[in-house]
Amino acid sequence: MSGPQFDLVVFGATSFVGKLLCRYLSERHGAAGALKWAAAARSQAKLEALRTELGPAAAGLALIVADAGDAAALRAMCSRARVVVSTVGPYALYGEPLVKECAHGGTDYCDLTGEVQWIRRMIERYEAAAQASGARIVHCCGFDSIPSDLGVMFLQQESQHRFGTPCSCVKMRVKAMRGGASGGTVASLLNVVREAAADPALRKELANPYSLCGAAAGAGVRQPSVNSACWDRDFGAWCAPFVMAAINTRIVHRSNALQARPWGADFRYDEAMLAGRGARGRLAALGISAGLAGFMLGAALPPARWLLEHFVLPAPGEGPSPQAQRAGFFDLRFFGATADGQVLRAKVSGDRDPGYGSTSKMLGEAGACLALDVPKSALAGGFWTPATALGNALLARLQAHAGLKFELLES
DSSP: OOOOSEEEEEETTTSHHHHHHHHHHHHHHOSSSSSOEEEEESOHHHHHHHHHHHOGGGTTOEEEEOOTTOHHHHHHHHHTEEEEEEOOSOHHHHTHHHHHHHHHHTOEEEEOOOOHHHHHHHHHHHHHHHHHHTOEEEOOOBTTBHHHHHHHHHHHHHHHHHHSSOEEEEEEEEEEEEOOOOHHHHHHHHHHHHHHHHOHHHHHHHTOTTTTSOTTTTTTOOOOOOOSOEEETTTTEEEEOOTTHHHHHHHHHHHHHHTTOTTOTTOEEEEEEEEESHHHHHHHHHHHHHHHHHHHHHHHSHHHHHHIIIIISOOTTOOOOHHHHHHOEEEEEEEEEETTSOEEEEEEEESSOIIIIIHHHHHHHHHHHHHHTSOGGGSOSEEEOHHHHTHHHHHHHHHHHSSEEEEEEOO
């Protein structure tokens, strides 16, 4: 019996991020390179327009018509692919049918969701099916949460190598970042806030740093969390909340749990933004904290949310210009300390707008890595994180092709 026709299929290829991903794959692999890939979406006309936009490198690119709500079309698409990479969000609204087909049919899957509540539901509903079929499901393969997840992995590997023990506490701080948001990301965030505003149980779940690790995880461990302006003595600067900490910390803790907690059952991890030193740094941290709190409150109230959606925030399909993506970047700093007080510092940086220019490259390399570098015999079916599924193979790809750097710094 012959294998799948394609190594990778991009589902949602005509979305904002889908187009960026297809352009990256086209420039890196063409339409008939070592990676055999295809573009899928619900509109044949839009797919053909995309292929034309991609130019000569995409001549002959295979196109697949499939709608997120058509189970038969999704099943047929999955049967042709080793890996399906989905950019169709908000995933809580449109993502489940594809995860279901992949989990039951044995097709590997990657996406760039940051919707914690949806990931937890998918694990509960389909992990048994994925384990039985051999499907490897890897969520969060964009800016949330690859730099955080692989950054902690990189730091812990170095700690084991240098000190013979892992860091029991790790912090990630955003030192600098430039980039804009797309309408798809905004829609996903607003949907999470909308669900949480209507469901007290969900609000409690979203506050649990171990929500993706199982019911027994983290008993008796109090995780640090930067919810307002505060001074960080390890970085010598004021800090403010980082909006993506809500998903990144959960993925990092799940990576620890999936590996039987090599970093310790009491491993602590948190994320924040560096705002500077002195009075100016404090004021900046207070401003960032107030702005984020105001946005979240506005997003939770239906009238304010309507105003944000219609007059302030980008609509689905909109996002940063190519020039803005090229001008973007990110610089993340990691601090780790072992139980006996030894310290390591690391830096993870990217050369493009984090949410789109860099995310499209990270997502493309994650899908290619799962298809080409991680045989079924090396990783069982189930729901994995980027670090536990792809690990050092993905780290190498990101440094070689995607403009990311993982570096140790002098302590």
